[in-house]
Amino acid sequence: MKIFTSPQIRKCDAFTIENEPVTSLALMERAATACAGWLSRKFSGETVYNIFCGHGNNGGDGFALARLLYHKGCDVNVFMDSAQNLSADAEINFKRTKDISGIEFSDFSKVNKFQFEKESVIIDALFGTGLNNAIEGKSAELIKVLNELKFPKISIDIPSGLFADEVSDKNSVVFKADETLSFQFWKKAFLHAETGQFCGKINILDIGLSSEFIENEISDSFVIDEGLVREIYRPRQEFSHKGNFGKTVIAAGSSGKMGAAVLATQAALKTGSGLTFSLAPQCGYEILQTTCPEAMFLKCGQDFITSFEVDQDVILGIGPGLGTERETYNALLAFLKACDKTLVLDADALNVIAENTDHVNLIPKKSILTPHPKEFERLFGTTENSFERLNLAKDKAKQLEIYIVLKDHHTQIATPEGKVFYNLTGNSGMAKGGSGDVLLGILTSLLAQNYSVKEAALFGVWLHGKAGDFAAENHSKEAMIPSDLIAELGNVFKYLNSSQ
Numbered sequence: 001m002k003i004f005t006s007p008q009i010r011k012c013d014a015f016t017i018e019n020e021p022v023t024s025l026a027l028m029e030r031a032a033t034a035c036a037g038w039l040s041r042k043f044s045g046e047t048v049y050n051i052f053c054g055h056g057n058n059g060g061d062g063f064a065l066a067r068l069l070y071h072k073g074c075d076v077n078v079f080m081d082s083a084q085n086l087s088a089d090a091e092i093n094f095k096r097t098k099d100i101s102g103i104e105f106s107d108f109s110k111v112n113k114f115q116f117e118k119e120s121v122i123i124d125a126l127f128g129t130g131l132n133n134a135i136e137g138k139s140a141e142l143i144k145v146l147n148e149l150k151f152p153k154i155s156i157d158i159p160s161g162l163f164a165d166e167v168s169d170k171n172s173v174v175f176k177a178d179e180t181l182s183f184q185f186w187k188k189a190f191l192h193a194e195t196g197q198f199c200g201k202i203n204i205l206d207i208g209l210s211s212e213f214i215e216n217e218i219s220d221s222f223v224i225d226e227g228l229v230r231e232i233y234r235p236r237q238e239f240s241h242k243g244n245f246g247k248t249v250i251a252a253g254s255s256g257k258m259g260a261a262v263l264a265t266q267a268a269l270k271t272g273s274g275l276t277f278s279l280a281p282q283c284g285y286e287i288l289q290t291t292c293p294e295a296m297f298l299k300c301g302q303d304f305i306t307s308f309e310v311d312q313d314v315i316l317g318i319g320p321g322l323g324t325e326r327e328t329y330n331a332l333l334a335f336l337k338a339c340d341k342t343l344v345l346d347a348d349a350l351n352v353i354a355e356n357t358d359h360v361n362l363i364p365k366k367s368i369l370t371p372h373p374k375e376f377e378r379l380f381g382t383t384e385n386s387f388e389r390l391n392l393a394k395d396k397a398k399q400l401e402i403y404i405v406l407k408d409h410h411t412q413i414a415t416p417e418g419k420v421f422y423n424l425t426g427n428s429g430m431a432k433g434g435s436g437d438v439l440l441g442i443l444t445s446l447l448a449q450n451y452s453v454k455e456a457a458l459f460g461v462w463l464h465g466k467a468g469d470f471a472a473e474n475h476s477k478e479a480m481i482p483s484d485l486i487a488e489l490g491n492v493f494k495y496l497n498s499s500q
Ligand SMILES: NC(=O)C1=CN([C@@H]2O[C@H](COP(=O)(O)OP(=O)(O)OC[C@H]3O[C@@H](n4cnc5c(N)ncnc54)[C@H](O)[C@@H]3O)[C@@H](O)[C@H]2O)[C@H](O)CC1
Pocket: 009, 013, 027, 028, 031, 054, 055, 056, 057, 058, 059, 060, 061, 087, 126, 127, 128, 129, 130, 131, 132, 133, 134, 135, 136, 156, 157, 158, 183, 209
């Protein structure tokens, strides 16, 4: 699914209004209807909705929502700043709502202390995508008070105070939502840590904006939705044999760090690789042969790897637990100098490359790098925030013709053609040592099975996160461990095969 910027969303609005055709007021009604439906499914009939309306169209959504909820039989209070002039559509919806005797209107700047009923919900319809500056004055004071209240908080379209496409100033006032009801598209602000922390759970509501516009409008940012994953996934053909599913080699491990090699190898096996090998030092022989009996052992060194030479017909994932021995580093550099095939590079392999700025030029084109933020910094330099980090990743992916998988809550994949894909699966239970090793195994296995590099990167990151979501469901975010992700891969494939 494409991600659009605020100006593109406005263009999409205008196009829909002109071409459907539909009036802007009717579009607002659709938005409010979608919100009212969502809220009445989510909360009980006893709920009192306290709707805070601004003076733009976000406030207009709020006024319309108040009316629609009231007509569904709900208790509704509206709070606004009566000193402000309303936008045209907000004004119409204000007028349509204000004469309903059952809805109480208050001026929020005149309320000393909010006294809400027990089953209250707070709705933020103060500012939407039209915000052009940090919020100050009465609205800022209001948001600070609302943020302290313990009632469920819902933002309409975007939490007030956030910009859709960029980071806000650290000190600016932002409504802190438990859930955000947004229209039609994901916004970048939902997907980055600095801004996403204000959004709670995101719910994208369809308001029927023009599919013609959405198809034709160019965007370089996307979310990996399930539809895209299903297009990529290829179920196994019945008349096939192990030779159809490639050869995966996981080069990983050193004395004391064989667990990383085990996790990556097991993940490669459970992702469907036809033949799987562990390239590891002799000290890992028994460990790997016992924990991964389906994989073959390729000895390369005693306590650490001293050579990365493999046959031409394999796909190689390198990095987990390699350690910091000079001999391993030199062997990897020598291997990279001679290699022109796609690799998956993680962990210590990235640290070898980060040692010298020229080393990035040794990365074979179309390789996948999977840095976490610190590894990314070591490779490509520091940035102010995650939006800038992603821009730098985009530049580097283009310049070096590689895929950069920036590991994050919503992992981002920057591609050589300058696109960015945000992943939506995964959770904080995966923020544990070993999760990255599992990802490397998954990605290498998919490449070996002939998925294109782009397909492997998008599908692999999604699979990893989905396995994490299943593991969290079964074990909790606290207790789940990376081995649980591997164990859940089977359920993820079953899910892809059974549900539509
Ligand atoms: N396609 C859709 O997504 C639809 C969205 N809708 C809703 O419309 C808003 C966007 O409305 P807009 O009037 O453009 O912006 P706001 O409501 O955010 O109002 C901003 C309002 O306030 C002024 N302003 C901006 N920044 C500040 C500031 N820092 N302090 C004070 N005032 C400020 C600005 O000049 C405007 O006058 C979108 O988010 C949706 O909620 C439609 O209802 C349906 C289609």
